[in-house]
Amino acid sequence: MNENSKKKVHYKKILAAVPKWIILGFFLVITIYPVFWMVFGSLKSTSEFYLNIWGLPKTFLFENYINAWSRGQLGMKYINSILTTGLFLLIVIPVNSCAAYALARVRFRGRKLIYSFLLVGMMIPGGVLGMPTYTVALKLGLVNSIPGIALVYAGQAVSFGVFLMRAFYIGLPASLEEAAIIDGCNRFQSFLKIVVPLTLPGIMIQVVFSGLNTWNEYFLASLMLRSDEVKTLPLGIMSFVGEYSTDFPQMFAALTAATLPMIIIYLIAQKQFIAGLTAGATKG
Amino acid sequence: MFKQVSQRKKRLGSSAFPYVMTVPALILFTIFVIAPFIYGFYTSFYQWDGLSDMKYIGIKNYIYALQDETFRLSLKNTFVYAVVVTIFKNGIGLGLALLIANQIRGKAFCRTALYMPVTFSYVVVGVLWTWIYNPTFGILNGMLEWLGLDGLIQGWLSDPNIAIFSVAWVDIWKWIGFHMVLYLSALQSVPKTLYEAARIDGANKFDEFIHITIPQINSIIVLNVLLAITGAFVNNYNLVNVMTGGGPFNSTETALTYSVKTAFSYRNLGKANAMSIILFAIVFIIGFLQFKMMTKDAD
Secondary structure, three states: OOHHHHHHHHHHHHHHHHHHHHHHHHHHHHHHHHHHHHHHHHOOOHHHHHHOOOOOOOOOOOHHHHHHHHHOOHHHHHHHHHHHHHHHHHHHHHHHHHHHHHHHHOOOOOHHHHHHHHHHHHHOOOOOOHHHHHHHHHHOOOOOOHHHHHHHHHHHHHHHHHHHHHHHHHOOOOHHHHHHHHOOOOHHHHHHHHHHHHOHHHHHHHHHHHHHHHHHOOHHHHHHOOOHHHOOHHHHHHHHHHHOOOOHHHHHHHHHHHHHHHHHHHHHOHHHHHHHHHHHHHOO | OHHHHHHHHHHHHOOOHHHHHHHHHHHHHHHHHHHHHHHHHHHOOEEOOOOOOOEEOOOHHHHHHHHOHHHHHHHHHHHHHHHHHHHHHHHHHHHHHHHHHOOOOOHHHHHHHHHHHHHOOHHHHHHHHHHHOOOOOOHHHHHHHHOOOHHHOOOOOOOOOOHHHHHHHHHHHHHHHHHHHHHHHHHHOOOHHHHHHHHHOOOOHHHHHHHHHHHHOHHHHHHHHHHHHHHHHHHHHHHHHHHOOOOOOOOOOOHHHHHHHHHHOOOOHHHHHHHHHHHHHHHHHHHHHHHHHHHOOOO
């Protein structure tokens, strides 16, 4: 093959890749551009918003953020969301880890029965039972309270979490715990000191998967959290949109303020996010 | 020494330890999953506004629900939504995965960028797209106008014929990256030697795709489809509630949004729970299949 035909092959390869990059480029643009559009819009004045739909803002009106933040009480909504998700994780991670450990590593009467019972939940798609769940929460006095909704979320995350964690514990060699027991640990100590540190990756998957689900949850929250002081971020955005439906730059500012921290966390920890969410949705 | 250990193990095994460890999970699960299910089933046989006394009316709630034209329409919408969403999430997800599977440059960037919407809440995504669809300043119609495709300009959320598809697209948009990542890891696990052997036999790219790729990633395709369907039945509530509230003319009303309306706006909890149970019965089969898929090689 001489130089010329080599070059021809090379060009052919590039040409063949053009349609591919057009398709990829299209999907990249429609994924990324709306986010930039949101950020740009949040910094424009109301008049510029209508005149300059597409591009960068000419003046950067950061006061949109100050106004949106105080009008929408976004600080309080952030705190509520952090409390809800934090409390939820504090309940569900130890509860699921303990149950999954016992079901994976200890032989006891009723083990199979308990595990099958817990797995029934995986066949009940969450959300379909939103209405009845709300009714039960109402009877138990858990409506309109952050600990209340954290408990409900925890209950609904049991099945999947136990299923996921059990897979991690089953893979561990038995000799580890035996060694710990010889050293004088009891069963619980050996679990806490030896097993838990070894299965941190599994715990992280659960934290990312269930934590993000709870952080973004809207359906049950919209049923259960009725008054302003307990509303989480998704609910806060919804009521902001309803109340200030004409001041578009401020609405964009509220939306950006609610999303940007998550985008930054995602970009920093994207490996954990992608691994956690995909493994979380399929299995460990 | 060995004997001692096994004796100790025996004693510990028969103690209360495993029960103490599993009880909290059992309590939480029973109260917030099993009890609502039973309670919802129970109240579906009663006439109840949520405040006054309940009155037993047998299966009338189910009859009322099935006779309710809006409920029937909402079931139809739920199905249309689920089918559209499942086809496009998987079609686009698999397509993009095939495009970047053998790519070295730009692959990580594509994955990071396309996966980003997965982390957004439905509220944010719904509000953002409501504005994109907005007839006065939305960028979608603006873009079509700029491209000279004025004929394609629509009232994306105000035209009853297309509103449900506009809402479904937002769900698709949010999850493309998720399905793409699942397909990518499946594609990478297909042994390269299979393709080499096929190429020697003179197979083209299309033959390879049909006879090697599809059979090799079959189980992941099934799982992706099931995940998309169960997701679609449940997640439509968020987007519909945020974007259209069920309108225009109930054209985007889904089973979930309508059951919540029946409970809170029409104060008919019995009928609302009957609708929930009907929806549950429909989704259960899909949920069961998905569960079977996920636990197939676990034990």
